[in-house]
Every structure is written in structure tokens, then in C-alpha cells.
Amino acid sequence: MTIRSRTTNDTPQLSSMLLGSTDPTRLRDWYVEAFGVRANEFSFLELGSFWVMPDGRDDVSATNPEPGRVVLNLNVPDAKAAVARMDTAGTTWVAPLEERHEAWFATGTDPDGNYVQVIEGKPEMDKTMRAAARKDWRNTKPFCGFAVNDTAVATTFYTDVLGLDVTEEYGLLAIWLGADDFVLAYPKEDHVPAQHTILNIPVDDIDDAVDSLVEAGVEILRYDGMPQDDKGIMRENGPDIAWFTDPAGNVLSVLHEK
Structure with missing residues (x-):
């Protein structure tokens, strides 16, 4: 991906x-x-x-x-x-x-x-x-953060499955989306997944990204009323996009801007 x-x-x-x-x-x-x-x-x-x-x-x-x-x-x-x-x-x-x-x-x-x-x-x-x-x-560079229930499991998922660089300091994870951009993941024992997409990841090839996720055992989410194809990709109403969750249940997406 x-x-x-x-x-x-x-x-x-x-x-x-x-x-x-x-x-x-x-x-x-x-x-x-x-x-x-x-x-x-x-x-x-x-x-x-x-x-x-x-x-x-x-x-x-x-x-x-x-x-x-x-x-x-x-x-x-x-x-x-x-x-x-x-x-x-x-x-x-x-x-x-x-x-x-x-x-x-x-x-x-x-x-x-x-x-x-x-x-x-x-x-x-x-x-x-x-x-x-x-x-x-x-002129500052704000960044967002979200909770996970297990930072070790999250590190494995974000590095091995999504191919992102992850660094850890003081028990917090910095998930790098580029040389200067990152999101922060922090541990929370009573973590409850958010009811919305917390992270959208741009990709060059949406089909290749989804195939890679499925091959890694990740389930593509399907939503009632969404015009998703057989792969679970919604190809209308803006960029092509597919949703899935990390091990903590947080909803993520891969998307390709047309």
C-alpha cells in the first residue's frame, strides 16, 4: 500500500x-x-x-x-x-x-x-x-490524537499492516504520515472507539490499498446506504474511499483523490 x-x-x-x-x-x-x-x-x-x-x-x-x-x-x-x-x-x-x-x-x-x-x-x-x-x-503545526487500548498491538498494526513509521516516547506513540506530519496515539484502559473516522490516509492506488489490507486480515467496513462496490470501496461522492478499523476499533480510511 x-x-x-x-x-x-x-x-x-x-x-x-x-x-x-x-x-x-x-x-x-x-x-x-x-x-x-x-x-x-x-x-x-x-x-x-x-x-x-x-x-x-x-x-x-x-x-x-x-x-x-x-x-x-x-x-x-x-x-x-x-x-x-x-x-x-x-x-x-x-x-x-x-x-x-x-x-x-x-x-x-x-x-x-x-x-x-x-x-x-x-x-x-x-x-x-x-x-x-x-x-x-x-504558523504552528497542530496535530491530532486518539486513544488505543494497547500501544504494543497498535504499533504492530500501524507499522506492519499500514507500513507507517511509529516512534514511542513516554508511553505515547507518534504515528508518522510523512517527514513532518504525525498523529498521536495514547493508551486508555477504558477506551471506547469513536463513532466517526479518526484518520484518513491518502493512497496512490485505492484498489491496491484495499487488497493489501484484506490480505493482511483487515476487514473492510460496509455501511447501509453507502454506494460501495464488491471491494467495499465507495467510488462516488468525492474521492474513492474505503473504511476499516485498527485493533482498538478506531475507524480509519484509505482514500484516493481523483
């Missing part, structure tokens, strides 16, 4: 950066002390959802000759406390703590001379940012 996947957002996502240094250990330790962050198993400093890695390089100088080119902006809940920690860790202040518009700002340097700016937003700024975030929800 050939499944056609579609991605809806090809925009690159900035997730991390490297700070080239002649002494990455010293640089990493400074950020840990100055901001109370931790270095994870990959040696990245976890600054919220953004990761920074001090990386040893032999093509950089001991201090940054043009620190204004890249400035690390760190949002903090208490700018005064952040400034005090940076003082304790050791810094040279480029711009002391000051109030500007809707926030407090201060810019210091790390041991390599990179500019580090701390920002404490006031309620007015938080309100503005929340309003902007509400407008940006359309």
Missing part, C-alpha cells in the same frame, strides 16, 4: 547556535554560573527551547573582535537578579541596566567578549507579545 504524505510547513526552525571559542569549557562554565542553566549530554546549554553550544575552534581569536555582530538576547524574570549573577560570574558592562519603553535591558560580555543582553519585559510588553503570539498560531 503506497501512502502519500504531505508537509505543510517548510519554514526552517532556528533551534541552536554554536559559540566558537579557544576555551569552550571556560565559556560554558560562565553561562552555567551566570544564568543557572545546565549543559546537557550533548554539551549544549539549554536556554529555554533554544540551545547554545560553546565549541572549541582553532579559527577564532581568544576574544571576539566584532561582538556587536551577534548579540545573545536572554529573557529573564528579574533583570536585577540576572545582572547580579553576571557580576558575580565576571562581566564587562557595555550597557548598564536601564529602563527602555516596556522592558528593562542590560548588556554585558561573556569571557570571550560576546555581547549578552538580558531583558525583563514589563506587563505591557508581555501583553504585546502574547497578542503577537495569538496572531502567529496559524
Whole structure:
């Protein structure tokens, strides 16, 4: 069965950066002390959802000759406390703590001379940012989820029968429909199947898809009043479609857009 996947957002996502240094250990330790962050198993400093890695390089100088080119902006809940920690860790202040518009700002340097700016937003700024975030929800990638009564059985079905990739983390299944698109399946002991189709899977050949399902022991559902043919495929009223259930009783479909 050939499944056609579609991605809806090809925009690159900035997730991390490297700070080239002649002494990455010293640089990493400074950020840990100055901001109370931790270095994870990959040696990245976890600054919220953004990761920074001090990386040893032999093509950089001991201090940054043009620190204004890249400035690390760190949002903090208490700018005064952040400034005090940076003082304790050791810094040279480029711009002391000051109030500007809707926030407090201060810019210091790390041991390599990179500019580090701390920002404490006031309620007015938080309100503005929340309003902007509400407008940006359309750029996110929502995903749906459904319950199953046995994740092990579900994994076997979705991988061996439907040919989809399934990954598991924290007892939850991510059923991948493409490189970036997935649905979430979660265990529920008192699971009751929904009375509607929870997942529609586009295929290139509806007959081949149905034949593959039947060969794997899957029963094609038939509904009274639906113009389904001998294979159980409805070939009228839109895309060709056939319905079946997963082992948990959830109704799925394979469909082919004409």
C-alpha cells in the first residue's frame, strides 16, 4: 500500500547556535554560573527551547573582535537578579541596566567578549507579545490524537499492516504520515472507539490499498446506504474511499483523490 504524505510547513526552525571559542569549557562554565542553566549530554546549554553550544575552534581569536555582530538576547524574570549573577560570574558592562519603553535591558560580555543582553519585559510588553503570539498560531503545526487500548498491538498494526513509521516516547506513540506530519496515539484502559473516522490516509492506488489490507486480515467496513462496490470501496461522492478499523476499533480510511 503506497501512502502519500504531505508537509505543510517548510519554514526552517532556528533551534541552536554554536559559540566558537579557544576555551569552550571556560565559556560554558560562565553561562552555567551566570544564568543557572545546565549543559546537557550533548554539551549544549539549554536556554529555554533554544540551545547554545560553546565549541572549541582553532579559527577564532581568544576574544571576539566584532561582538556587536551577534548579540545573545536572554529573557529573564528579574533583570536585577540576572545582572547580579553576571557580576558575580565576571562581566564587562557595555550597557548598564536601564529602563527602555516596556522592558528593562542590560548588556554585558561573556569571557570571550560576546555581547549578552538580558531583558525583563514589563506587563505591557508581555501583553504585546502574547497578542503577537495569538496572531502567529496559524504558523504552528497542530496535530491530532486518539486513544488505543494497547500501544504494543497498535504499533504492530500501524507499522506492519499500514507500513507507517511509529516512534514511542513516554508511553505515547507518534504515528508518522510523512517527514513532518504525525498523529498521536495514547493508551486508555477504558477506551471506547469513536463513532466517526479518526484518520484518513491518502493512497496512490485505492484498489491496491484495499487488497493489501484484506490480505493482511483487515476487514473492510460496509455501511447501509453507502454506494460501495464488491471491494467495499465507495467510488462516488468525492474521492474513492474505503473504511476499516485498527485493533482498538478506531475507524480509519484509505482514500484516493481523483
